[in-house]
Amino acid sequence: MVTPLSVDPDTLDPYRLPGLARPTRYDVRLTPSLAEASFTGSVTIRIDVASSTDLLVLNAAELEIHACRVDGHEATWELHEATERLLVTPPTTVAPGTSTLTIDFTGVLNDKLRGFYRSTYLDDDGVEQVIATTQMQATDCRRAFPCWDEPAFKAVFSITLDIADDLTAISNGPEVERSAADGRTVVRFADTMVMSSYLVAFVVGKLDATDTVDVDGTPLRIVHVPGKGHLTALGLDVGAFCLRWFQEYYGIAYPSDKVDLVALPDFAAGAMENLGCITFRESLLLVDPATSTQNEQQLIADVVAHELAHMWFGDLVTMRWWNGIWLNEAFATFMEIAACEAYRPDWERWTSFGVERSVAFDTDSLASTRPVEFEVQSPADCEGMFDVLTYQKGGALLRMLEQYLGAEAFRVGVSHYLRQHSYSNTETNDLWDAIEHTSGEPARRIMDSWIWQPGYPLVSASLVEGDGAPGLHLSQQRFGFDADVPAGDDPIWAVPVHIRNGGVTTTVLLDARDTADPIPLADPSGPVVVNAGGHGFFRVAYDDTLRSRLDAATLADLSTLERYTLVDDAWSATVAGRLGAAELLDLLEAFTDEREHAVWQAVVIAVRGLGRLLDDGPALDAFRSRVRALVAPTLDALGDPSDDEPDLTGKLRGLLVGTAGVLGDDAGIQARCREWFDAAAADPTTVHPELTAAATSVVAATGDADMYARMRDRFVHGDTPQEQLRHLYALAEFDDEALVLETCEFAMSDAVKSQNAPFLLRAAIANRTHGRVAWEFVRDQWDRATERFPSNTIVRMVESVKLLNEPDLVADSDAFFADHPIEQAAKTLEQILERQRVNAALRSRDGSRLGAALTGDGPAG
């Protein structure tokens, strides 16, 4: 029904709903039909009206509206699909005070993994079963029912689901009422606390639940498809630990009644912090500890912790508008690491976070990086905020602030902030002000310099004449892979720098271009570690004297993260053209005696990068032999797995086996990997999971068509999500053009869920020798891929285009994306393409020099 409006909708703000009427309570009733992939619904919204109005404006999309009533009287309406708004004109002017708006509607359970959507799985009889589930963030609640779909419009939600009585239904609150008749069951859930619409969730299907764990009065359980209950123990353990830990950390009780952790077969993101009804990809919640790697288990600990951290930071206290999404995610990332560190100290999570921070450094070293926070007008603008700069850089900045203030001072500030703003909405400044209030430190000035300026500093450290003895001089400039990046606005950050020398750690706040006076040193002739602890979000360039003091003899005195940072800074110096590739390889060989996984990971990342600079031939052969020599001593020293060794020892062994087997082309290791692979296929408990995982990669990289068929079979019939995914992604690693193309075709088939297919294609483009054909495939199948895959995964699919470092491929991808922009992720795409040019420049600058050095035709070697 379309009628003329009394108010011209063109005068409305296109992005923000008018605040004249505010919802306070929703009573939502939905009747999904899983077989027909549709639903009918009605919602009654209680609204507070501030001043008389003859137009109510709210959000709705992809819904068919059948009736609207205001205070019981029929109203007319107009649905604007372009602006996703429902404009309701009441029969008479609505007076200030409380009114109710009732809307009847129908909708479709879509396959785009957003709003109210369909997820499917095959049951034990091979019959497809359907689950109806939701993903509302950021602005898709409007696809499930009409609502004021902006985070500042907090309200109480009462959800009622009318379902076939062989199904299970869950939602944010616990079930409080149930009635059955005619083969159907009507389930009503408890009112939620006052919260934003993007946190609403409901799930309907044939589902099982674990027994409830009582966490100091809060019931916790895992909900999953039938037959997967044996994969829930770790998720429950982490969930219970984190729920307790966060209540202590925040000093605030869990703000709702229960926690369901829900494993879904189809999910576009990783997980979602719906209050009390947290949804996950299966691989991020369900795991068999006996057959999974440390990394696969840690992922589950991370994600469970992350989502539970949001129950307070995000759900109880919420950003006013989408510009604040970065702080929401950065903070949950920070807490995820902190909670995981507390859960399993032996996993050394703050140390391994160094790798994630490096991924953020990588993007932030580009001219096309962005400030962490920026003005967001349209909600679509915030889609680009779900990136590495929000999660990893944001998390690293909070870690830097925490380390500067002290962990307890930081915690007290956070707790104060959450108490002060419970059940309401905030701006970013509110957190800094709360921390400043409790700590007395200039949190806002420090953080403003980091979140409003793109990039990060390179801190240069040198010895200068001081008061009687040499002192330390520090200066800062923006770091960039391209020499052009630091030019321009010449930013200055307020950099908290920890310095260790002579057994003493001092902290300075470098908030000018240079230190005015030399910083006194306890031992002016000893080693100086700048960025002591390794938590700062900056890189360090030492002068020759200071650099020479951090030699093999002093490496052992550095913490693991400090050594990691040295290697990582060296690799980035090579990418930036400050350190030759051949010199970098020499430097990496100083780490032959290293025994820590995190440091080796930095070494392996650098070695892999160097390998990408070489063509097949004698130089690559020489490089492979250097790689074998680099890892052999540590691999020998580690020996065979033992039952009582630390998890990180097993993880290191797996990393080195994979490196020797693939990059090192080590025939002996490859033969052992085939044995491990066969043994694990027969009985996964007979081989250490880290070796099974490494062997899967090595066997794929060296395997033929028969092995390919076996691998694919293990993907289809794997016992756990982890086993399935390991074999799926290994399909991208075969060194055979036809098999890589087959993998690409496979990704487009129904056998691979749309939540995984983009990542399989990404892995295929990253194939060292056949990335080219995979890229050409994706390019040629672009329309099919963008139609089939969730919108947020499209840019992830082409992330590895940055590795295609040959000039013709740079030109090809530039030309292609000029015609095929990814509008929902324009910034990220720009960054991928810039990084591709940086990698191509690195190859043309250093490839032949490295080759010459390796074959003895050059100076270094």
Ligand SMILES: [Zn+2]
């Ligand atoms: Zn999050």
